[in-house]
Amino acid sequence: MTKPREVPGIKPYTSPAGGWGALGATAKAVREQMELSETPLLLYRTNKPAGFDCPGCAWPDKEHSSTFQFCENGAKAVTWEATKKRVPPSFFAANTVTSLRERSDHDLENEGRLTHPMAYDTASDSYQPISWDAAFARIGTALRALPDPNQAEFYTSGRASNEAAFLYQIFAREYGTNNFPDCSNMCHEATSVGLPHAIGIGKGTVSLDDFDHCDLLISIGHNPGTNHPRMMGTLHEISRRGAPIIVFNPLRERALERFADPQNAVEMARFSSTQIASSYYQVKVGGDAAALKGIMKALVTADDAGEPVLDHLFIAKHTNGFAAFADDLRATPWHAIEIASGLGRDALEAVAAAYAKSKATIVTYGMGITQHLRGTGNVQQIANLLLMRGNFGKPGAGICPLRGHSNVQGDRTVGITEKPNEALLVGIERHFGFRPPRAHGHDAVAAMQAIIEGRSKILICLGGNLAVALPDPAQCLPAMRKLDLAVHIATKLNRSHLLVGRDSILLPCLGRTERDIQETGPQSVTVEDSMSMVHASTGKLTPASDHLRSEPAIIAGIAEASLPDSKVDWRYLIADYDRIRDAIEAIYPDFHDYNARIAVPGGFRLSLPPTELVWTTPSGKAEFICFDGIEEDVPMSADAHLRLTTIRSHDQYNTTIYGQDDRYRGVFGRRDVLFMNREDLAAQNLLPGDLVDIQTALPGSAGNRLERVTVIEYDIARGSVAAYFPEANCLIPLSHHDADSGTPSYKSIPVTLSPSPKI
Numbered sequence: 001m002t003k004p005r006e007v008p009g010i011k012p013y014t015s016p017a018g019g020w021g022a023l024g025a026t027a028k029a030v031r032e033q034m035e036l037s038e039t040p041l042l043l044y045r046t047n048k049p050a051g052f053d054c055p056g057c058a059w060p061d062k063e064h065s066s067t068f069q070f071c072e073n074g075a076k077a078v079t080w081e082a083t084k085k086r087v088p089p090s091f092f093a094a095n096t097v098t099s100l101r102e103r104s105d106h107d108l109e110n111e112g113r114l115t116h117p118m119a120y121d122t123a124s125d126s127y128q129p130i131s132w133d134a135a136f137a138r139i140g141t142a143l144r145a146l147p148d149p150n151q152a153e154f155y156t157s158g159r160a161s162n163e164a165a166f167l168y169q170i171f172a173r174e175y176g177t178n179n180f181p182d183c184s185n186m187c188h189e190a191t192s193v194g195l196p197h198a199i200g201i202g203k204g205t206v207s208l209d210d211f212d213h214c215d216l217l218i219s220i221g222h223n224p225g226t227n228h229p230r231m232m233g234t235l236h237e238i239s240r241r242g243a244p245i246i247v248f249n250p251l252r253e254r255a256l257e258r259f260a261d262p263q264n265a266v267e268m269a270r271f272s273s274t275q276i277a278s279s280y281y282q283v284k285v286g287g288d289a290a291a292l293k294g295i296m297k298a299l300v301t302a303d304d305a306g307e308p309v310l311d312h313l314f315i316a317k318h319t320n321g322f323a324a325f326a327d328d329l330r331a332t333p334w335h336a337i338e339i340a341s342g343l344g345r346d347a348l349e350a351v352a353a354a355y356a357k358s359k360a361t362i363v364t365y366g367m368g369i370t371q372h373l374r375g376t377g378n379v380q381q382i383a384n385l386l387l388m389r390g391n392f393g394k395p396g397a398g399i400c401p402l403r404g405h406s407n408v409q410g411d412r413t414v415g416i417t418e419k420p421n422e423a424l425l426v427g428i429e430r431h432f433g434f435r436p437p438r439a440h441g442h443d444a445v446a447a448m449q450a451i452i453e454g455r456s457k458i459l460i461c462l463g464g465n466l467a468v469a470l471p472d473p474a475q476c477l478p479a480m481r482k483l484d485l486a487v488h489i490a491t492k493l494n495r496s497h498l499l500v501g502r503d504s505i506l507l508p509c510l511g512r513t514e515r516d517i518q519e520t521g522p523q524s525v526t527v528e529d530s531m532s533m534v535h536a537s538t539g540k541l542t543p544a545s546d547h548l549r550s551e552p553a554i555i556a557g558i559a560e561a562s563l564p565d566s567k568v569d570w571r572y573l574i575a576d577y578d579r580i581r582d583a584i585e586a587i588y589p590d591f592h593d594y595n596a597r598i599a600v601p602g603g604f605r606l607s608l609p610p611t612e613l614v615w616t617t618p619s620g621k622a623e624f625i626c627f628d629g630i631e632e633d634v635p636m637s638a639d640a641h642l643r644l645t646t647i648r649s650h651d652q653y654n655t656t657i658y659g660q661d662d663r664y665r666g667v668f669g670r671r672d673v674l675f676m677n678r679e680d681l682a683a684q685n686l687l688p689g690d691l692v693d694i695q696t697a698l699p700g701s702a703g704n705r706l707e708r709v710t711v712i713e714y715d716i717a718r719g720s721v722a723a724y725f726p727e728a729n730c731l732i733p734l735s736h737h738d739a740d741s742g743t744p745s746y747k748s749i750p751v752t753l754s755p756s757p758k759i
Contacts, residue, residue: 029072029076082511105726113508132547142484149175150439159407166580182411182444183464204399205399211362216357217362223648226649251722254665298345361397364400403530407527409529428587451482458485460486465495466496510548520575523577532606578595581598582595676714692711731751
């Protein structure tokens, strides 16, 4: 028997998710980034009532008071921010911007924290120190010189606090634009657009307590062990109390198979673990809507046959459109569902039977649902499934989109949107005394298109790494260098900062872990988690530099320099963040008694009408929305046999690369791999370790190509392949996005493979 070819850096990982492996990785992150004496107290303060909110994922904290509420990747996020490493002016004096562009994304951020405001100098091709006042004056002069405010783009990362995001949108709207490209545009915009049409709000409806009462959890298109790891404790509890967890995901993910809770002394001592998924269905990339339609078709068929599996009283009282929706399901043939989903009828009928048996079901989903050409439709099908059995407005039931950054949902709640509603605009005018613009602005894709075409001249980024996060770097990266001015409010250096045009300014800000002292004393900010809980976050560490300013203070400084006749008293607001929260409360009724309620450990929950069976849709009812056809996410050309999804490694958070390992998937020290099904390897006459060039198989995509990638065997659905984000972003045309939400189709790209030429 021939021994399988060994591929460098590829070694099966046989342990469960979590466990001793997680503790070891946490210790390594701490050792590499921080002073060991500081770490225990820092991690203890994470997600504590008097501490700071983890700058990682948006999963909520149980009562916000547990002894330890951090996880491996949370610890990486905290230590990455609280690192002892620094990037002072001397670093930039020794390194030209051109030379820095040759470094990897990991190496750039791993240099450490930015310490001083810096401005790009063309003559020396380097960043040089600039005073805060001079930086603000330079930005203000450039913004005032634009002939049209809509030539400026105001990007927001989900890391920003409610207070910073609120001031940012007030500033940009007083300046005269609704151009708010946002990180949400690249992840859960399909949720924000799709759910309001279905249930009246663009958020999830479950609380953390609901997970204690669900009879069934259906998990679709997400990898919690890496992307929202604190969720693993909840999944662990659900499994151990015997409730089924049904998983739909193209790849076998270790955290969805078995997990050892590092805080469970028995599991750690015995080297044991808990099975997470009771059933695991490997849906084809792009086949989610087909799988959902198959489950729902089975329910309708059973109900038509006299089996009472639908909640007809709920449907009649609370919904519209069921008749047309059911007719569409009846007309959808099973063979088409099976082809598009990659799953058999028996499997989907088994899921339908389990769902029909459950009295309270939660469906969780991530970007495996939203980042598709029809991501908005995918989200709405999940809402349809829950509506069929009345799984809203009762304990243990509802829809649960899994957000990424810890305040990406809060930023949207307090006004970061390119499509403001009239209530927001009226509230701003009433409270601040200026009339904000009404015309819709740019989302992330539209903003980059405007920059590419030269219609937008200035980009201000409140955090993030926009150029790397967006698809199609062959278009995006050169376009950034055509800007008249780029301003980056940041904690660390990243690639977007090096795409300098005529002028570029770096403004270093405080991190979530650091003390924020303003005129009236220490300040707290607030964030909103995935379940609409708003709570305070108070940094404790000494700032990385005496020259740092808080995000609210930086925004206020830019606003004062740009709007000499502003109606807003910016200095008054930043002197005491309670005043910012008073202004938020004045515009958003849901934030009543804001300052009093965040003083309570755990904070407060925002209003979610569907939990009270109130539907803020035009009809006043929840809407069943058909998914026309069940063809795969995008038709493939005749020569394309594979569909690619981009994924994050375990040593990664969004565009931040902590290291080169992807432990749970058995990849170590490298990221240049393509995950393939064994049968697809054979069909392509490939062996693990072979080098291939990947070509996008879409019209006009000849330039979308990734070369010399190593194929490896992995347990992934047949016809599906996976590669790492952002390296594989070059395969995604900027124009290939969901028409309804603008979300790029990172998760479903038809591709062809060819052997790489020998060199």
